[in-house]
Amino acid sequence: MDHPNGMNTKPSARKTHRKTRTGCRTCKSRKIKCDEQRPSCQNCIKHSVVCDFISHSIGGTSNSGRGTQVTTSPRNGSIGGGPTPDFSGDTPMSLHDVQSTPGLNLLDLELLHNYTTSTANTLHIDPVMKTLWKINVPQLGFQYGFVMRGILALSALHLARYRPEKKELYNSQAMIQHQIGLRQATNALTEINEQNCTGVYIFSALTLFFTVATPRKPGDLLLVGDNGIADWLALVKGTSFIVGTSGKILFNGSLGPMFIAGRRRNELREKLLAEESPEDSPLAELLQLINKTTVDHQDVTIYLAAIESLRKSFVTYTESGQGPTFEPADVFIWVFELDHRFLELLRQRTQESLCIFSYFCVNLRRLDSCWWMEGWATHLIAKIYHLLDEEHRLWIRWPIEEIGWIPS
Secondary structure (H helix, E strand, O other): OEOOOOOEOOOOOOOOOOOOOOOOHHHHHHOOOOOOOOOOOHHHHHOOOOOOOOOOOOOOEOOOOOEOOOOEEOOOOEEOOOOOOOOOOOOOOOHHHHHOOOOOOHHHHHHHHHHHHOHHHHOOOOHHHHHHHHHHHHHHHOOOHHHHHHHHHHHHHHHHHHOHHHHHHHHHHHHHHHHHHHHHHHHHHOOOOOOOHHHHHHHHHHHHHHHHHOOOOOOOOOOEEOOEEOHHHHHHHHOHHHHHHHHHHHHHOOOHHHHHHHHHHHHHHHHHHHHOOHHHOOOHHHHHHHHHHOOOHHHHHHHHHHHHHHHHHHHOOOOOOOOOOOOHHHHHHHHHHOOHHHHHHHHOOOHHHHHHHHHHHHHHHOOOOOOOOOOHHHHHHHHHHHHOOHHHHHHOHHHHHHHOOOOO
């Protein structure tokens, strides 16, 4: 064609790229070029989706000389060259299910291997309890699909923490597994019985770890949201009645050692609490301030009950390192025992409830060496500080100093 300046020009050549038939299905469906990077292409990482391009060579090769490929399905969070074992029910997989599966679920196997060899060892400090989390809990996972989902979700978060180059992949997988498991466990909770009570209970414990290990949002207060109690806490509190109604089954089952150790620990806390004078507690000054300044007598009763319960978390910890070892259960016992009325006051961001919550953060700080709890204490104390007025900021000087946070 004739150019306006009178010069004849040729149409510009279309930019070409190497075509490929081996890209991931996600890129093919979006009709974009796949870089074929393993274990996840950059397009899938960019859009935070599970890439079905994850490919592994497993024993032997095909006639073409290429290893058997196994791909992941973003829809169900599993991988395999064909149908995968059904983790959706409350019954264990049969041998027939396993034998009839043509592809291995390699990503799930990786997550399960990481859980049993690494993650489980981080959930408790007692050797017996570590063994229970490593052996008994995965066995429950083969009986209850939602428990296996909880195991895989937590393991995925653990791998995401220590393999930053694959963080998006593992975080995405964690969310998929947890959401499916949560839906199944919630359904089971509405029809709790002798057959599923053990599975629902341990899933609630896995959910607690999953929640604190999940990447935080700036305004996250952990226990409550804008619309009420946090979903994870509602689930955990919802399972508390299981101990009362199915205690004999739980104590005699595979989680028996956990409940027996918990009972011994509770007896120890009560003993130490009886021996300690309330005036010696770090909470003594806060208790006096609330008694002196809070006008609503009903609120005072709620606050004082929360403080008394929080003493149980402090009583097992000693600065000298002598005496009982501080355990995760010593921290979360307060959360389990919290009155719903205190949680409502915390949701309303009342000054007194926030101050009490700041003291709880001191105990969270003592678990900061655990990967799943790291950073929560400083995150929460900073949030609390900015919600308080100048007077009540003076009330939380001790928690601030204990945590080592510096107001900006």
